[in-house]
Amino acid sequence: MSAPFVRELTFFRLKRSVILGIKSLWMHKLRSFLTALGIVFGVASVISMLAIGEGASYEAQQQIKELGSQNIILESVKPTNTTTAGEQERSLILEYGLTYRDITQIQATVPGVSVTVPGRRIKDFLWGGANSVDGVALGTVSWFPSMKNRDLVRGRFFKEMEMKDRSPVCVLTESLARQLYPLKDPVGQTVRMQTSYFRVVGVIEDDPAVAASSEDMKGSSESGEGMEMMIPISTLEDHFGEVLFKYRSGSFEAEKVELHEVTARIEDPDQVMPAALAIQHILERNHSEVDYKMTVPLDLLRRAERTKQIFNIVLGSIAAISLLVGGIGIMNIMLATVTERTREIGIRRALGAKKKDIVFQFLIETVILSGAGGILGVALGLGVPIMVTYFAGMVTIIQFWAPTIAFGISVTIGVLFGIYPAFRAADMNPVEALRHE
Secondary structure (H helix, E strand, O other): OOHHHHHHHHHHHHHHHHHHHHHHHHOOHHHHHHHHHHHHHHHHHHHHHHHHHHHHHHHHHHHHHHOOOOEEEEEEOOOOOOOOHHHHHHOOEEEOOEOHHHHHHHHHHOOOEEEEEEEEEEEEEEEEOOEEEEEEEEEEOOOHHHHHOOOEEEEOOOOHHHHHOOOOEEEEEHHHHHHHOOOOOOOOOEEEEOOEEEEEEEEEOOOHHHHHHOOOOOOHHHHOOOOEEEEEHHHHHHHHOOEEEEEEOOEEEEEEOOEOEEEEEEOOHHHHHHHHHHHHHHHHHHOOOOOEEEEOHHHHHHHHHHHHHHHHHHHHHHHHHHHHHHHHHHHHHHHHHHHHOHHHHHHHHHOOOOHHHHHHHHHHHHHHHHHHHHHHHHHHHHHHHHHHHHHHOOOOOOOOHHHHHHHHHHHHHHHHHHHHHHHHHHOOOHHHHHHOO
């Protein structure tokens, strides 16, 4: 026989087997549909779980990247055991946290530190006209926006000359500007804190990390989240002094904190971790107790990536179990089908059908069953992340390979779990099969 004739005959046999398989499954529509549901939900769970896990990991990594992969962030932390009873009697001022001495030594001894951004915070009521907000005055430097990757929305940031002159100027975050001047352009207006007045020269975007954490929180103006007024650090020291006094609800606190936060940028990304160890050593030497916290975004990013890998493996394993259960369902129903069609198998063998024809016919049916379930599962799996994003507001990311792999696994499972029923049907004795009632 010629090659074209063989190809045409093979195609005809395949086409006939597919048509017979569809007819056989269609005769028991409900049973076939219920059998395919295991594959449908297994494939859908693979795609949707990976999409949700990928989205959650992406959000976490973006928040970490906002901190800067080449930055090292230091923060002052109030120690738990501050003073003894005798010391409290001698001094009512609590002194702790980062100092200018720390910054000087870090810049002088740690190689690769290109720039530092100090910050000092005072929390109190901010007044803009008749409106007031419980906010924060952040004393910082003129290169704060470029260091923190924050864009100006309106106006400008204060300049180095204004830092030297201790000018009473300020820059508001978007949230604070909306609260204090909802109907006016805040640039050119004044903001009062205690007895000091500051002229607004610009509006800067909110901190992305703070905005994400307080997005679903009500009353953010009361909690002070994102309500920041940035002024030159020299101006803050000139107006409020070294000791910070707090009068709230009949209570009184006095704290002396030179710097509440310091951000150091390392020139070479490969030197970030060694620089962090060197900074840790300097702080341990300068501070008798742990009244500081160090955050290395690069280290957090690496941990987030490792967590993402573990998360995907766990979610993939759970979804794989669903597919496995679906495959067991297919094997179960095909074994029942073999028993029901015993006489049909005997007739086909008596008419000249070979064992491989019987095997091929049953495998075709399992592939059709698992393939149809896989297609429905892919459609459902693509729809679930969209609904999660729409109703829950979560970011979901569908990787291009996820539907392909999920569908391929569903078909593979159909073949693997259909092999045993197919060979069991092919191994039947034709004479005994014809006698079967």
